[in-house]
Structure formats: C-alpha cells, structure tokens
Amino acid sequence: MFCGGQHVNSLPERRNLQLTNFIAFWLALCLCSILLFRPFAGTLERWFYLPLIVEAFLLLSIIWLNHIGFNLLARILICWLPAAILIIDLRIVILNVPQPETSHYVGFRIFQIAFSFFPFVVFNLSEKWKMVLAVLVPLLLAVSFDKLLDILGAGYTQMGLSESSYYYNNFRTIISLSVIGASFVFLKSILKGKKQEIQD
Numbered sequence: 539m540f541c542g543g544q545h546v547n548s549l550p551e552r553r554n555l556q557l558t559n560f561i562a563f564w565l566a567l568c569l570c571s572i573l574l575f576r577p578f579a580g581t582l583e584r585w586f587y588l589p590l591i592v593e594a595f596l597l598l599s600i601i602w603l604n605h606i607g608f609n610l611l612a613r614i615l616i617c618w619l620p621a622a623i624l625i626i627d628l629r630i631v632i633l634n635v636p637q638p639e640t641s642h643y644v645g646f647r648i649f650q651i652a653f654s655f656f657p658f659v660v661f662n663l664s665e666k667w668k669m670v671l672a673v674l675v676p677l678l679l680a681v682s683f684d685k686l687l688d689i690l691g692a693g694y695t696q697m698g699l700s701e702s703s704y705y706y707n708n709f710r711t712i713i714s715l716s717v718i719g720a721s722f723v724f725l726k727s728i729l730k731g732k733k734q735e736i737q738d
Contacts, residue, residue, distance in 0.1 A: 562600040569594040617672035620653040638697040658722030
C-alpha cells in the first residue's frame with residue numbers, strides 16, 4: 539500500500555496515495571474472487587473470465603502509476619475506472635444471461651453508490667477542482683445510467699422488463715449520491731477545522 543511513497547512529501551499526499559493503492563488492490567481482489575468462486579454457482583460463462591482479468595489488471599495498473607510518480611492520474615483513474623467498468627460489465631451480463639431481471643439493474647446501481655465516495659476519500663478539500671474532475675465521470679454515469687444502457691442495447695425496457703417503479707431508482711440513486719457527497723465534504727471540513735485548532 540506504500541508503493542510510490544517516495545514521490546510525495548506531505549502527510550495528506552502520502553495518505554491519499556495509500557488509500558488509492560488500497561482501493562485499487564481490494565477492487566482487483568474482488569474481481570479475482572469472482573473468478574475463483576462464481577463458477578461454483580454455475581452461472582459464469584468461460585469467456586467472461588477475459589474481461590474480469592483485464593479489469594483486474596487495469597485496477598492494479600493504478601498502483602503501478604503511483605509507483606512511477608503519476609499520483610494525480612492514479613487518483614483520477616481510481617474514481618473513474620470502477621464506474622466505467624460497472625457499465626461495461628452490466629451490458630455483458632444483461633446480454634448474456636438467459637433471462638435479465640430487475641435485480642441485475644438494481645444490483646449494479648448499489649455498486650454505483652458504493653463506488654461514489656472514492657473521490658472524497660483520495661482528494662483533499664483544498665484540491666477543489668481536482669475533486670470536481672474526479673466526481674464528474676461517476677456522477678454523469680450515474681445520472682445517465684439508463685440512457686447509456688439504451689444506447690448500448692441493454693436498456694431496461696429493451697430487455698422486456700416493465701416494472702413500473704424501476705425508474706424511481708434513478709431518484710433514489712441521485713439522493714443517495716448527494717447524501718454521501720455532502721456527508722464526506724462536511725466530515726472533511728470538520729477534521730480540517732480540528733487540525734487547524736490543534737496547530738494553533
């Protein structure tokens with residue numbers, strides 16, 4: 539988790555680097571666990587190993603970017619890549635399962651919300667524009683989730699699904715993202731204030 543520490547000087551930068559490496563490592567580990575255990579459920583086609591392996595290596599490459607000194611790029615990518623990977627994987631799943639279900643779409647929405655806090659963890663409040671840039675892609679992908687899937691040919695109604703309350707999940711997602719974002723900004727501002735009080 540300390541890979542690339544020689545390229546940063548301040549304690550906050552070192553912490554952000556370690557958090558970036560930690561998130562990248564655990565996401566890659568989660569993908570590897572799918573590769574290892576999902577076949578026992580008999581629901582993973584053999585060809586699906588390839589995209590999961592590629593995605594795991596992409597996530598691990600973020601640690602390598604930190605190692606060679608591209609800390610800012612690594613932090614941006616750890617915020618962007620998981621959100622983009624979700625859309626790609628959902629399309630693959632939807633177009634290849636015998637019968638798409640509402641739970642597939644809602645399940646990936648939950649992952650979207652879980653991944654949304656990364657920008658608030660790996661960026662400081664003083665890096666306002668960098669944080670905005672990091673938030674931009676996950677936010678756009680969350681807001682345009684169903685429209686993107688329609689463009690990719692894996693939309694909810696395109697798959698013959700018609701649960702009337704499904705599209706209310708867009709509202710739930712936006713509210714959840716707003717709460718998470720506001721809470722992290724508020725928490726970081728409190729911690730920053732406490733740190734300044736201690737220093738004074």
